[in-house]
Amino acid sequence: MKGMILVMDGLGGRPLKELNNQTTLQAAKTPNMDKMAERGITGIMDSIAPGIIPGSDTAHLSLLGYDPYEVYTGRGPFEASGVGVDVIPGDIAFRCNFSTSDEDGIITDRRAGRIREGTKDIVDVLNTMVIEGYEDIEIIFKESTGHRAVLVLRGEGLSGEVSDADPKVEGNKPKEVKGLDGSPEADKTADILNKLVVKSYEMVKDHPVNLKRIEEGLPPANIIIPRGAGEVPEVEPINEKYEVNSACIAETGLIMGIGRFAGMDIIEMEDVTGGVDTNLYNIRDTIVDQVNNSEHDFFLVNIDGADEAGHDGNAKDKLEFIEKVDEIVMSELLKLEDIYIFLTADHSTPISVKNHSGDPVPIIINGPEVRVDDVKEYNEYAVAKGGMCRIRGADVMNILTDLMGYAHKFGA
């Protein structure tokens, strides 16, 4: 039997006055997910623990059986992994912005006019960077979407315990990076970063991409501002831990980063945006093709749009996106055979909160041998009466691999 964790990012919600005190999921017409509820066992789940507000990253780590309190070392390592840098344990990784600096070192635009093109060429130059006095430290830049990039420092005697260079508000100079724990490793890393920020400006202020932008009246991407430092942790690959052959089907760098971190194969998709405008047909076809035609037997799938609409506080978008996923994706997943599907969210993103919340999320397991309960609808309220009662994200891989027949008895 194969297995799948199907995450609708940010799906959970809270009752909304404008929807007659229903959540968006409750108000949405979802005949296919209701069918999954009817065929399956349901419940509610705290991705981390009751009331704890998960990030998408920490929630997915938990769903994959890793303790986020142990392995989550900041966003940098997961973002770096997500954009395809082969980070290794001990690397220090950062999220970066391409920003615009004036000649006096003042940041005039933190996102360099939301630059869309040319960052790869700028990164090619930045990747030749060597910091004087630290010639043994390898410096790896990689562009991400838009004005975003990642930075990885590789070498001896580094630490992730450093502050951000991001001044947060335009009109200020980059913040001086400082070591946070008084260790020589942190102080050394901070010193490297401060020199790196200055040097990035020197190296790319006259880059052809930037000269062209200035000519066109656009803010140049002439300085790199790192934040979110974290040391890349070492973990047991999921394929070894659970004896699976796993694949990650996701739209965003952050989730692909979690997949890479866990050693999963990353399945690339075209035309997916992570928003409500994503190409759900491509996502559906990728899932169906992977389940039916690949050697993989375990899948992590993430569909991101509901979370985006929740962050925007847009009930209509969230509701319609849920209905679209139901119609386009779930209708086909209902036809899959020889697979256990664990349908869930990673966290709630209520319209009223415009951010993640600690409310539990609704879950279903479909598959031949689950103890089907009498819940016939998929929403936060109905499934709270389901046969699984209330579980935690950390339980999911154990439950799923047990059903799949991959797990081992503990004891005799």
Added chain:
Amino acid sequence: MKGMILVMDGLGGRPLKELNNQTTLQAAKTPNMDKMAERGITGIMDSIAPGIIPGSDTAHLSLLGYDPYEVYTGRGPFEASGVGVDVIPGDIAFRCNFSTSDEDGIITDRRAGRIREGTKDIVDVLNTMVIEGYEDIEIIFKESTGHRAVLVLRGEGLSGEVSDADPKVEGNKPKEVKGLDGSPEADKTADILNKLVVKSYEMVKDHPVNLKRIEEGLPPANIIIPRGAGEVPEVEPINEKYEVNSACIAETGLIMGIGRFAGMDIIEMEDVTGGVDTNLYNIRDTIVDQVNNSEHDFFLVNIDGADEAGHDGNAKDKLEFIEKVDEIVMSELLKLEDIYIFLTADHSTPISVKNHSGDPVPIIINGPEVRVDDVKEYNEYAVAKGGMCRIRGADVMNILTDLMGYAHKFGA
């Protein structure tokens, strides 16, 4: 949004034959608490873990987000804090009885005739005590209600790992206090205590209060018998841990002690007894005034009477007290706005057990954005079908601060 944990001490019960197999809570008429159930999300809760029988102190520690297995070091420290001794981490604190000793050192009355008056004057003398050879150890006595007192030892090289002096049964000499872990600190503390017991007799056997009692034919309070040793632990104040401005509204020293331990402001009330005869109007008015007119945004409230009636095995008293709380207190709490109220017990105190039990307790959360379930009654049975399913005491602060909007996301 403000938040409140409202604890009805010992509220939970077990089915009683005399009540047609209902619990006292189930049999009681509680229209206001039923209204809270109807408006809210319900469930059951294990204050510590399923089947673990909580003390009121360990349960409240857990409800406030402290792990009782880490921070609970015996009743002494919490009782001392509760009666207003400013204990500091490292202090060794004890509960004491004023007892009656005869000239041969035999304890003839463990509670000194349940002495009610004059103990403060006796304590004034005891507080001048210095033990020879241990002149650097500060000795602090403080009278509590009736025959009760607390003792705090402050200084270097002490330990809470010592046995009780309490002989438990009259007609015996005080037990010799012994170090329990073989450490020199424990042996030293035991030696101090043994000398302190003897010295207390010498210092107060002829105290005017005692001479008067003897004249009146009452047992004198002429010796101090310590028990329940514990080292005062260091914890992060609740205001820092959860970024709240907190107040504790409680009747008993034990719960006020927990509040002080957590760094909460203690709101004093007049005419409250901790029993079924307490002044519920004062409690209600204090709560309403604090919520509406104070700067506090988080409240721990404890109403104690149901627990007392449970310990007495008095079903009628417990039932009637629950009804009185519903009528006098809950009716007004229903009118409060802009607040999340978490209604719970700290533990069950079944009539049949006459003590605490490990049965889970019924819970409700009221507030604007909870996922209201279809439970319409507040009792142990109805809420077990509620939308929160089964949670633990350790989850409460996380759930409440998430709803209040005070919590932070873990991850991205």
